[in-house]
Amino acid sequence: MSSELNERSVDDARPPRGGDRAQYGVCAFLALLGTAVIVDGLGIAHVTSSTDPVGPRAVPVLLGVLLLVVAVVYAVDVARGGHGEPEAGEDVDLSMGSDWRTVLMLIAAFVVNAVLIEPLGWVISGTLLFWGTAFALGNRHYVRNLLIAVTLSLTTFYAFAIGLGVNLPAGVLQGIL
Amino acid sequence: MDNLNNLMQGFADVMDPMNLLLALIGVLVGTAVGVLPGIGPAMTVALLLPITYGMEPVQAFIMFAGIFYGGMYGGSTTSILLNTPGESSSVVTAIEGNKMAKAGRAAQALATAAIGSFVAGTIGTLLLVLVTPIVVDFAVSLGAPDYFALMLLSFIAVTSVLGSSRVRGLISLLLGLTIGMVGIDAVSGQQRLTLGIPQLADGIDVVVVAVGIFAVGEALWVAAHLRRRPAEIIPVGRPWMGKKDWKRSWKPWLRGTAYGFPFGALPAGGAEIPTFLSYATEKRLTKHPEEFGKGAIEGVAGPEAANNASAAGTLVPMLALGLPTNATAAVMLAAFQGYGIQPGPLLFDREASLVWVLIASLFVGNLLLLLLNLPLAPAWAKLLRIPRPYLYAGILFFASMGAYAVNAQPLDLFVLLALGLLGFAMRRFGLPVLPLIVGVILGPRAELQGRRSLQLSGGELSGLVGGPVSYVVYTAILLVLVWPLIRRFVVRPLRERNA
Numbered sequence: 001m002s003s004e005l006n007e008r009s010v011d012d013a014r015p016p017r018g019g020d021r022a023q024y025g026v027c028a029f030l031a032l033l034g035t036a037v038i039v040d041g042l043g044i045a046h047v048t049s050s051t052d053p054v055g056p057r058a059v060p061v062l063l064g065v066l067l068l069v070v071a072v073v074y075a076v077d078v079a080r081g082g083h084g085e086p087e088a089g090e091d092v093d094l095s096m097g098s099d100w101r102t103v104l105m106l107i108a109a110f111v112v113n114a115v116l117i118e119p120l121g122w123v124i125s126g127t128l129l130f131w132g133t134a135f136a137l138g139n140r141h142y143v144r145n146l147l148i149a150v151t152l153s154l155t156t157f158y159a160f161a162i163g164l165g166v167n168l169p170a171g172v173l174q175g176i177l
Numbered sequence: 178m179d180n181l182n183n184l185m186q187g188f189a190d191v192m193d194p195m196n197l198l199l200a201l202i203g204v205l206v207g208t209a210v211g212v213l214p215g216i217g218p219a220m221t222v223a224l225l226l227p228i229t230y231g232m233e234p235v236q237a238f239i240m241f242a243g244i245f246y247g248g249m250y251g252g253s254t255t256s257i258l259l260n261t262p263g264e265s266s267s268v269v270t271a272i273e274g275n276k277m278a279k280a281g282r283a284a285q286a287l288a289t290a291a292i293g294s295f296v297a298g299t300i301g302t303l304l305l306v307l308v309t310p311i312v313v314d315f316a317v318s319l320g321a322p323d324y325f326a327l328m329l330l331s332f333i334a335v336t337s338v339l340g341s342s343r344v345r346g347l348i349s350l351l352l353g354l355t356i357g358m359v360g361i362d363a364v365s366g367q368q369r370l371t372l373g374i375p376q377l378a379d380g381i382d383v384v385v386v387a388v389g390i391f392a393v394g395e396a397l398w399v400a401a402h403l404r405r406r407p408a409e410i411i412p413v414g415r416p417w418m419g420k421k422d423w424k425r426s427w428k429p430w431l432r433g434t435a436y437g438f439p440f441g442a443l444p445a446g447g448a449e450i451p452t453f454l455s456y457a458t459e460k461r462l463t464k465h466p467e468e469f470g471k472g473a474i475e476g477v478a479g480p481e482a483a484n485n486a487s488a489a490g491t492l493v494p495m496l497a498l499g500l501p502t503n504a505t506a507a508v509m510l511a512a513f514q515g516y517g518i519q520p521g522p523l524l525f526d527r528e529a530s531l532v533w534v535l536i537a538s539l540f541v542g543n544l545l546l547l548l549l550n551l552p553l554a555p556a557w558a559k560l561l562r563i564p565r566p567y568l569y570a571g572i573l574f575f576a577s578m579g580a581y582a583v584n585a586q587p588l589d590l591f592v593l594l595a596l597g598l599l600g601f602a603m604r605r606f607g608l609p610v611l612p613l614i615v616g617v618i619l620g621p622r623a624e625l626q627g628r629r630s631l632q633l634s635g636g637e638l639s640g641l642v643g644g645p646v647s648y649v650v651y652t653a654i655l656l657v658l659v660w661p662l663i664r665r666f667v668v669r670p671l672r673e674r675n676a
Contacts, residue, residue, distance in 0.1 A: 022605075023606060026348070026606055030348065037358075040369065044362075044369060047367065051632055053632060053636035054631050054636065060370070063351065063354055067351050067355070070347050074344050084608060085607045087604040089214075091403060091404050092403075093402050093403070098401040099400070102403070103397055103601075106397060106400055110393075110573065110577070110594050110597075114587050117581060117587055118587055129570075130571070134566045136400070137400060137566035137569055138403070138566055139564065148567070152574065156574075156575075156578060160231070164228065164231035166231050167230070167581070
């Protein structure tokens with residue numbers, strides 16, 4: 001609780017980890033985003049009328065400027081040793097570095113689902129998604145996972161798409177399900 | 178007594194057997210999902226929102242009320258049994274709750290949390306019935322400048338009151354405002370930040386943002402740091418309390434409620450401050466000071482009641498003004514918008530029956546929660562043992578399903594992934610997520626109100642300062658901004674004296 005309520009300066013008493021330089025990447029991202037928002041904003045036709053004296057450009061430009069300002073303030077904060085606490089949790093072990101291989105496999109499973117959901121339908125793409133993510137997370141019960149994945153996809157399809165009228169595509173299985 | 182009649186009508190609607198069944202399913206599913214480790218109340222509501230998409234609004238809101246309270250209770254079960262709260266609002270509950278569980282008093286801790294939540298939720302909902310119409314009467318007279326000022330206050334409050342670093346809160350807010358700007362400008366019809374993609378012209382759906390940031394972001398973040406050895410779970414029997422536990426609990430419940438509701442109802446409130454205040458009060462008033470830090474039941478009863486009462490209080494600004502002050506309310510607001518319903522003072526005129534059904538369902542859901550959870554607690558505790566690969570695979574599975582179901586377009590899945598990666602980065606760099614969600618929801622409306630104010634003044638900035646209300650609100654904003662100074666020179670010395 002105390003680290004939640006106390007100011008950052010107190011947290012800085014923790015042993016430094018050589019500064020968290022990756023935070024400068026966030027500054028760069030914010031600066032880039034700010035520039036993009038301003039450029040996009042200036043590209044909008046400047047339509048003002050008696051009912052809208054401000055027009056659609058003012059707010060994007062203001063927002064872009066604020067993004068640039070906060071990028072600078074954040075950079076100053078980082079330079080002075082500020083760092084955010086990475087989020088902890090029940091299943092989170094922060095003592096080791098990030099496991100990028102798992103994350104990339106998860107993203108791959110996610111993209112497969114996004115690409116295949118319309119042509120093949122939710123039942124097949126959802127099965128691939130669940131099986132793929134369980135595999136990525138280190139579960140090696142291939143057959144059991146396939147059974148769980150198929151059951152889950154079929155159940156959600158019948159319960160939500162057919163039972164509750166939620167939009168889920170049947171895809172190639174149209175007419176069979 | 179008009180409201181009482183409306184409320185009775187709301188109860189009559191809920192009492193329909195089919196609707197009661199929906200409320201029951203809502204409570205069950207909400208608790209089951211909320212108990213799962215890593216899933217806080219807001220994520221529970223966001224993940225379960227798609228279930229209601231095919232329903233009529235009345236049915237959807239009945240189920241929703243159940244999910245809302247179920248998710249809240251599930252979260253406190255997790256924090257007591259695992260000592261790792263899903264949301265900042267249950268941090269305080271975990272302090273004594275987990276100590277009690279470790280000392281073999283898990284059943285009593287869960288019981289005082291469940292009964293305290295029921296007491297606080299019922300009183301809180303009653304206060305909601307009494308207070309909201311007053312706020313609505315007052316809100317009807319508000320003009321565009323007042324609303325603009327109130328939204329500004331919400332922005333400032335979520336970025337600087339809640340959370341540890343203002344810069345990081347502000348970054349999160351600005352990211353949210355940027356996401357909220359994508360789409361067609363409501364006033365001039367011009368496209369902004371759509372990158373020429375036609376599907377983005379309608380903007381990015383708030384549900385997709387919430388699911389992406391909460392669910393996908395969390396799953397990716399945990400996957401990158403998955404603890405290979407599961408955390409230790411304390412076995413629990415059926416929750417019960419002895420006579421002494423009741424005697425020690427009932428006053429903290431009421432005091433916690435008294436702290437929680439007003440803080441929740443303020444546009445700059447939240448659950449962190451009242452739960453902490455409740456803990457500090459109980460610690461001071463207890464007859465068993467030696468037990469604090471080792472598992473004192475008062476330290477669970479008070480904060481848990483404060484947490485629930487604050488959640489009920491949050492619904493006052495959400496329904497009456499359309500202002501969400503915590504993540505769960507923000508997702509609920511998104512649910513309203515999904516049905517084309519805009520919360521605000523007119524809601525009680527236009528959708529009166531719907532609002533009263535929702536409020537009646539809150540009472541019913543709260544009661545069902547108590548009846549179900551006392552006997553079912555051992556079963557919920559088993560859910561904590563679910564193998565982690567299945568848990569996070571399931572989260573991604575349901576997140577994808579929900580995000581696709583919003584508009585039935587695959588592009589949303591890529592947007593969801595992008596937002597999930599943003600959520601990942603925010604967790605990595607310790608950026609709070611609440612300001613982002615509030616920015617996405619309120620950003621477009623703040624712009625609308627701001628431009629409306631300037632329309633009245635012909636573009637003069639003086640148009641932003643309206644009547645007495647906006648003066649009051651701007652004063653409040655000023656107070657919020659100097660709050661850190663007050664905290665430094667008044668609150669901290671006080672706390673140090675207590676510690």
